[in-house]
Amino acid sequence: xxxxxxxxxxxxxxxxxxxxxxxxxxxxxxxxxxxxxxxxxxxxxxxxxxxxxxxxxxxxxxxxxxxxxxxxxxxxxxxxxxxxxxxxxxxxxxxxxxxxxxxxxxxxxxxxxxxxxxxxxxxxxxxxxxxxxxxxxxxxxxxxxxxxxxxxxxxxxxxxxxxxxxxxxxxxxxxxxxxxxxxxxxxxxxxxxxxxxxxxxxxxxxxxxxxxxxxxxxxxxxxxxxxxxxxxxxxxxxxxxxxxxxxxxxxxxxxxxxxxxxxxxxxxxxxxxxxxxxxxxxxxxxxxxxxxxxxxxxxxxxxxxxxxxxxxxxxxxxxxxxxxxxxx
Amino acid sequence: xxxxxxxxxxxxxxxxxxxxxxxxxxxxxxxxxxxxxxxxxxxxxxxxxxxxxxxxxxxxxxxxxxxxxxxxxxxxxxxxxxxxxxxxxxxxxxxxxxxxxxxxxxxxxxxxxxxxxxxxxxxxxxxxxxxxxxxxxxxxxxxxxxxxxxxxxxxxxxxxxxxxxxxxxxxxxxxxxxxxxxxxxxxxxxxxxxxxxxxxxxxxxxxxxxxxxxxxxxxxxxxxxxxxxxxxxxxxxxxxxxxxxxxxxxxxxxxxxxxxxxxxxxxxxxxxxxxxxxxxxxxxxxxxxxxxxxxxxxxxxxxxxxxxxxxxxxxxxxxxxxxxxxxxxxxxxxxxxxxxxxxxxxxxxxxxxxxxxxxxxxxxxxxxxxxxxxxxxxxxxxxxxxxxxxxxxxxxxxxxxxxxxxxxxxxxxxxxxxxxxxxxxxxxxxxxxxxxxxxxxxxxxxxxxxxxxxxxxxxxxxxxxxxxxxxxxxxxx
Numbered sequence: 038x039x040x041x042x043x044x045x046x047x048x049x050x051x052x053x054x055x056x057x058x059x060x061x062x063x064x065x066x067x068x069x070x071x072x073x074x075x076x077x078x079x080x081x082x083x084x085x086x087x088x089x090x091x092x093x094x095x096x097x098x099x100x101x102x103x104x105x106x107x108x109x110x111x112x113x114x115x116x117x118x119x120x121x122x123x124x125x126x127x128x129x130x131x132x133x134x135x136x137x138x139x140x141x142x143x144x145x146x147x148x149x150x151x152x153x154x155x156x157x158x159x160x161x162x163x164x165x166x167x168x169x170x171x172x173x174x175x176x177x178x179x180x181x182x183x184x185x186x187x188x189x190x191x192x193x194x195x196x197x198x199x200x201x202x203x204x205x206x207x208x209x210x211x212x213x214x215x216x217x218x219x220x221x222x223x224x225x226x227x228x229x230x231x232x233x234x235x236x237x238x239x240x241x242x243x244x245x246x247x248x249x250x251x252x253x254x255x256x257x258x259x260x261x262x263x264x265x266x267x268x269x270x271x272x273x274x275x276x277x278x279x280x281x282x283x284x285x286x287x288x289x290x291x292x293x294x295x296x297x298x299x300x301x302x303x304x305x306x307x308x309x310x311x312x313x314x315x316x317x318x319x320x321x322x323x324x325x326x327x328x329x330x331x332x333x334x335x336x337x338x339x340x341x342x343x344x345x346x347x348x349x350x351x352x353x354x355x356x357x358x359x360x361x362x363x364x365x
Numbered sequence: 366x367x368x369x370x371x372x373x374x375x376x377x378x379x380x381x382x383x384x385x386x387x388x389x390x391x392x393x394x395x396x397x398x399x400x401x402x403x404x405x406x407x408x409x410x411x412x413x414x415x416x417x418x419x420x421x422x423x424x425x426x427x428x429x430x431x432x433x434x435x436x437x438x439x440x441x442x443x444x445x446x447x448x449x450x451x452x453x454x455x456x457x458x459x460x461x462x463x464x465x466x467x468x469x470x471x472x473x474x475x476x477x478x479x480x481x482x483x484x485x486x487x488x489x490x491x492x493x494x495x496x497x498x499x500x501x502x503x504x505x506x507x508x509x510x511x512x513x514x515x516x517x518x519x520x521x522x523x524x525x526x527x528x529x530x531x532x533x534x535x536x537x538x539x540x541x542x543x544x545x546x547x548x549x550x551x552x553x554x555x556x557x558x559x560x561x562x563x564x565x566x567x568x569x570x571x572x573x574x575x576x577x578x579x580x581x582x583x584x585x586x587x588x589x590x591x592x593x594x595x596x597x598x599x600x601x602x603x604x605x606x607x608x609x610x611x612x613x614x615x616x617x618x619x620x621x622x623x624x625x626x627x628x629x630x631x632x633x634x635x636x637x638x639x640x641x642x643x644x645x646x647x648x649x650x651x652x653x654x655x656x657x658x659x660x661x662x663x664x665x666x667x668x669x670x671x672x673x674x675x676x677x678x679x680x681x682x683x684x685x686x687x688x689x690x691x692x693x694x695x696x697x698x699x700x701x702x703x704x705x706x707x708x709x710x711x712x713x714x715x716x717x718x719x720x721x722x723x724x725x726x727x728x729x730x731x732x733x734x735x736x737x738x739x740x741x742x743x744x745x746x747x748x749x750x751x752x753x754x755x756x757x758x759x760x761x762x763x764x765x766x767x768x769x770x771x772x773x774x775x776x777x778x779x780x781x782x783x784x785x786x787x788x789x790x791x792x793x794x795x796x797x798x799x800x801x802x803x804x805x806x807x808x809x810x811x812x813x814x815x816x817x818x819x820x821x822x823x824x825x826x827x828x829x830x831x832x833x834x835x836x837x838x839x840x841x842x
Contacts, residue, residue, distance in 0.1 A: 059786045066789075066797045067806075070625070085787030088797065097782065100537065104692060110701055110786070186436065195535040227435050229522055234432055243433045360536040365367040 058082050058293040061098045062115040063089040064280055065252075068313050069115070076300050082293045087111070099124060102285070106130050112288040113297050115280065119146075119155055119345050120200055120352050122281040126152040127349070132286040136295055138302020141321030145344040146279050155279030156302050157310040157317035158339055159250040161201055162266040164236055164257065169245040172265035180246060186225035189235045189247035193218075194359050196231065197250050197278050200352070201269070202359070204343055207351035208272055215358065240264055250278070251335060252315035259314060268338045277342030279320055280310075372526040372550060378442065379512035382450040383504045390457035390503055392590045395582055397462070411594045412455035415601035416768070417818065419775045421795060422811055423448055424520030426605030431521040445523045449511050451597035456510060459721075460503040463761060464564070498564050505561035506720050509554050513679050516777065526550050527679055540685045544678065551677045558677075558716070562723065609811055616809025625789070630817055633790040636703075637774025637818075640710035644773070645766045647672065647711075648718035676716040684709045684782040691783075701785045709779035714769050721765045767825060771818055791817075 062069050066088040073084050089098045099121035102114060106128065114131075116122045125131050126148065135151035146155035165172035169187075170180065180188070193202040206214045227244060229235060235247035236254065240262035248269065257264045268275045282301045284294045300306060307319035311332045318335045325333065366374075393412070397405050427444065434441040476487045515527035526547075533543050582590070620626050651672070654665035675683050687709050691700040699705065780790040791814050798807045 057787065061786070066794065085785075087784075087786040088789065088793070100534075101688070104689065108692060108697060108700075189435075192532070194532060229432070229435070230519065234428075234522065237429055238432050238435065241429055241433060243435065356536065360538070363532060363536060364538065 056083060056290075057085040058113065058290050058297055059111050060084055060086045060113045060115060060297065061089075061102065061111045062086050063098050063121075064115055064117045065315065068310065068315055072301075072306060072309065076297060079300070080293075080296055082296065084297075102130050103128050109285050109287055111285050112290045112294040114283050114285060115301065116282070117159075117280050118197060118200060118278050119153070119281045120203065120349065122153045122283050123148075123346070123349050124352075125283065130286060131283045132288070134284050134295055134298055136299045136302070138299050138321070141302060141304065143320060145342070145346070146277075146320050148346070153281045153283040154298070154302055155281045156320055157307050158277045158279035158320055158342075159197070159252050159315075159317060160335055160338055160342075161197060161269045161276035161278065162249060162251055162254055163246050163269055164239045164249045164254050165246045165265050165267065166239050166242050166244070167263045167265050169242060172267055174267055177246060177267055184224055185221055186227070187245040189227040189229055189238045189244040190221075191232050191235055191248070192228055192230060192363075194356075194363055198232065198248065199356070199359075200278055200345065200348075201248065201276060203348050203352035203355045204271060204276060204345065206355040206358075207348040211354065211358070214355070236264075252317070255314060255316050255331070270341075271343065273341075274343045275338045275341045276345075277318070277339040278345070280317070366524050368526065368529050368546060371524045371529045374442070375512060375525040375527075375550075376553065378446050378525075379508045382446050382453075382511045383507040386450050386454060386457050386507050387500055387504050389590070389593055390454060390461050391500075392582070392586060393454065393458045393594065394461045395580070396587065396590050397458070399581060408594060409455075411598045412458060414603075415452045415597045416455040417771050417775075418452070418602040418605070419792070419795075419811075419814060420516040421520070421775075421777070421792070422609060422815070423452070423601050423605045424517045426608045428520050428522075431523075435522070441521065442523050445518060445521050446511070448601055449514060449517065451593075452601050453507055453510050454594070454597055456721075457503045457507050459764070460506050461499055464499050464502050501564045502561040502723070505557040508557050509716075509720070512550070512554060512557075513677070515679060515681060527681070530679075531681060534681075534685065540682070540689060543682060544686070547678050547682055551674070554677045555674070558720065561720065606811070606815070609808060611808065616806055617812055618809070619806055620809035620813060625794075626791070626813070629789050629791040629794050630813070632780075632784070632788050633774055633792055633814075634817060634821065636707060636710055636780060636790065637770050637772075638821075639773075640707055640714055641770030641773040642766060643707075643711050644714035644718040645722070645762075645769050648715060648722045651719065652722055672712070673716050673719055675712045676714065680709065680713040680776055680778040681782075683712050684779045687712075688782060703785065703788065706779045706783035706785075709783055710773050710776060713776060713779065714773055717772060718765070718769050721768060763825065767822060770821075774818055 060073065062073075069086070069088070073086055076082070077084055087098070098114065099116070102109075102111060102125055105111065109130075114122065114125065122131075131152045133148075133151040138156075139147065139151060139154050142154055142156060146158070147153065163172075163177050165177065170176055191198040193199050202214070202218075205217070209217070227238065227247075229238065232249040232253045233256075235244075235249045236257045238244040239247045239249075240257040240260070242263075251266070254264060254266050280301075282298050284291070284298060288294045302321070304319075304321065304323050307317070307321055308323050308327050310317035311319050311323075311328055316329060316332050316335065318332060318339045319328070320339070328336070393408070397408055400408060427448065431441050431444055434444070472491070476491060479487060513527065514525070515531070517523075518525040518528050519531065530543050530547060533546070651665050651669045654662040655669045675686075678686075684706075687705050690696055691705045775792060777790075777792050777796055781793050781796070784790065784793075791810065795807070795810045795814055798810055
C-alpha cells in the first residue's frame with residue numbers, strides 16, 4: 038500500500054506542487070482542459086485543477102469552497118453558472134479583481150465591484166424533435182397549453198433548471214410559481230435527473246420537446262439527431278447563463294490567479310469556447326467573423342437576457358421551497 | 366416519491382433480486398461441480414465478466430432505453446433490477462462455493478445409519494440447517510449489494526434511497542442530517558450482514574465444498590443455467606461494450622495521445638490496488654483476531670465495528686464526512702494529499718472485504734491438501750503439487766483481493782470528491798466524457814479502462830505461477 042501510494046504521490050507531484058495555481062472548475066473537463074493547458078503553455082504557470090463531475094452536478098465545488106473558507110487551498114473558481122459564485126461572494130469567500138478582461142464584459146454579466154465576472158454563456162432553450170413537431174414559437178406555445186406528457190424537464194433542484202425556477206420565482210412570486218409547477222405535474226410533465234437526459238429523451242423522440250441548455254442541444258445536433266431549438270422567453274426576455282470566474286480570498290498565488298482570470302476573460306478564450314463543441318456564446322466584444330454561424334444567432338438572443346444578478350433572494354427562497362418539496 | 370417510499374422500493378427490489386438469484390446461484394454451483402475443468406473455467410469467466418464490468422458502461426448503454434420507459438416506471442425498474450441480478454451472480458455463486466456445510470459427511474453418514482424411526486427427524490433437521498447455512502449468506506450478500514447500489518440507479522433514473530440522499534446534498538442538506546436519514550437503511554444492511562455472519566459464527570468448523578455431493582442436473586436445467594450465464598455476460602457486458610465502443614479503434618489512439626491519460630490510469634490503478642489490498646489485509650486481520658476461534662484481540666474487537674460500519678453508508682456519504690473531517694486540525698495537513706480519497710475507498714471496500722473473506726474463510730487447507738503436501742516432490746511432480754496447493758490454499762485469497770481491487774478501481778465517487786487538485790482518475794474522466802454521448806473518445810476511454818484491469822489480472826496470474834514455484838513453508842514440516 039505504501040509503495041502504491043508513493044507512486045500516486047509521485048504521479049501527482051508535478052501538478053500539486055506549491056507553485057501550481059489551484060483552479061476549481063465546474064465547466065466540463067472535456068472543454069476546459071485544453072484551455073488550462075494553453076494557459077500553462079503561454080505563461081509557464083502550472084495549474085492543478087479540480088473538476089466537478091456530472092456525479093456531483095456542479096453543486097460540489099460551491100459547497101466545497103464554502104467549507105474550505107477558513108483554510109482555502111483554491112486560488113481561482115471557474116464556475117459554469119453565476120448563482121453559485123454570487124453565493125460565494127455573499128459568504129465572503131471571494132476577493133475582488135478588475136483586470137484587463139473585466140472591461141470587455143457587459144455590465145449585466147459581472148459584479149460591479151469585481152468579485153466575479155461572467156463570460157462565455159449558454160442559453161436556456163426549448164429543444165424540439167423536428168420529426169414530431171415544428172420548432173416554432175407558436176407550435177411550442179400551443180403544446181404547452183395541453184397535456185405535457187411528451188415534454189421533459191430536469192429536476193429543478195440543481196443546475197441551470199434551478200436558476201430557471203429562481204428567475205420565475207423572482208418574476209412571478211411564490212404563489213404563481215408553485216401553482217404553475219403543480220399544474221405541470223398534474224399535466225404529467227416528465228421530470229428527469231439532468232438536462233442531458235432531457236436532450237436524450239427529445240433526441241430519441243420519446244418526448245417531443247423539453248427544457249435544456251444550448252450545449253446539450255449541440256451535442257444532440259452533432260450526433261445527427263433531428264433536433265432544433267427556440268430560446269425560452271420569460272416576459273419577453275431570454276435566459277442567458279454565463280460561466281463566471283472569481284479569485285478566492287487569501288489565494289496563495291494572487292498574481293498567477295489574476296493572470297488566469299485575465300486569460301479566461303480574453304477575446305481569445307471566448308472565441309475558443311464559441312468554436313468548441315459546446316458553442317458557448319461570447320459576451321464581450323469579439324471578432325464576429327471568427328464566430329461559428331450558430332453562435333451568431335445565439336449571441337443575438339443572449340443580448341435579450343434577464344439580468345440574473347437580481348434573483349439571488351428568489352434563488353434562496355426557491356431553494357427552501359424545493360427542499361421542503363423534495364425532502365419529504 | 367417520498368424518501369420512505371424510495372427506501373421501501375429499494376428494499377423490495379433488493380429482496381426480489383436476492384430471492385431470484387439464490388436458486389440460480391445454487392444451480393450454477395451444481396453446474397460448476399458437475400462440469401469438466403474447461404467448462405468450469407468458461408463458466409467462471411462468463412460469471413466474472415459482468416461483475417467486473419464498470420457500472421458506467423452498462424448504465425450508459427441502457428440509459429436511453431431506460432429513459433424511453435419513463436412512462437412505465439415499473440418496466441424501467443425491472444430492467445435495472447435484472448441488470449443488477451445478472452451482474453452479481455458471480456458473487457452469489459462464490460459465496461455458495463465457499464460456504465461451509467452444516468454437517469460433516471461422517472455426521473450425515475451416522476444419521477443415515479440410525480434406525481428409520483429416529484433418522485427421519487434428524488435428517489430433516491440437518492437438511493434444513495444445511496440449506497439455511499448455504500442460502501442465508503448468499504442471500505444476505507446479494508441483498509446488501511443491490512440495496513446499496515447508487516451509480517446504475519442514478520444513470521437509469523431509478524428512484525432509490527441512495528439517489529434520494531444524493532439529491533438532498535444538492536439541496537445543501539447538512540451531512541449530519543443525511544447521516545440521520547441513512548441510519549435506517551444502514552441498520553437494515555447490518556441486520557442482513559449479521560444474519561450472514563451468524564451462519565459462519567455458530568456453525569461447525571467444516572470446510573467449504575468438501576462435503577457437497579451434487580446430483581446431476583437435468584438437460585433442461587443445464588440449458589437454462591447456461592442460457593442465464595450467457596445472458597448475464599451478453600446483457601451486462603458484451604452488448605453494452607459493443608454498443609458503446611464501435612469506434613474504439615481510433616478512440617484508443619486519440620486517448621493515448623492525450624498527455625494526461627497515463628497519469629489518470631496510474632491514479633486509478635494506484636487507488637484501486639492500494640485500497641483493495643488494504644481492505645483485504647485489514648479484513649483478514651479483523652476476522653482472524655475478532656471473529657474466528659483461537660486468539661482474539663481486544664483492539665480488533667473494538668476497531669472492527671468502527672472500521673466496518675462507515676462503509677455501509679455508501680461511498681457518497683463516507684466521502685462527504687471525510688471531506689469535513691479532513692478540514693479540521695490535525696487532519697487538515699493531509700487534506701490535499703491522496704489519503705482522504707484512499708481512506709474513503711478503503712472504508713467503502715472494507716465491509717465488502719469482510720463479507721467476501723467470511724465467505725471464503727472456510728475454504729482453507731483440507732484433507733486432500735494435506736495429502737498433496739505429503740506427496741513426494743521430485744522434478745516430475747513439483748509443478749502438479751504446487752498447482753494443487755495453489756488452488757486449495759491461495760486461490761480464494763487471490764480471488765478476493767482481485768475482486769476488491771477491481772471494486773476500488775471502478776468506484777467513482779470518493780475520487781471525484783476527495784482526490785486532490787491535479788489528480789484525476791480515469792473513471793472520473795470517463796464519467797465526464799460519457800455525459801456528452803457516445804463517441805470516439807468515450808469508446809477509447811472505455812476500452813482502456815477495461816483493458817487495464819484485465820492486463821493486471823494477467824500479471825497477477827503470472828505472479829501466482831511464480832508464487833506456486835516457490836516451495837511452501839509447509840513442505841519443510
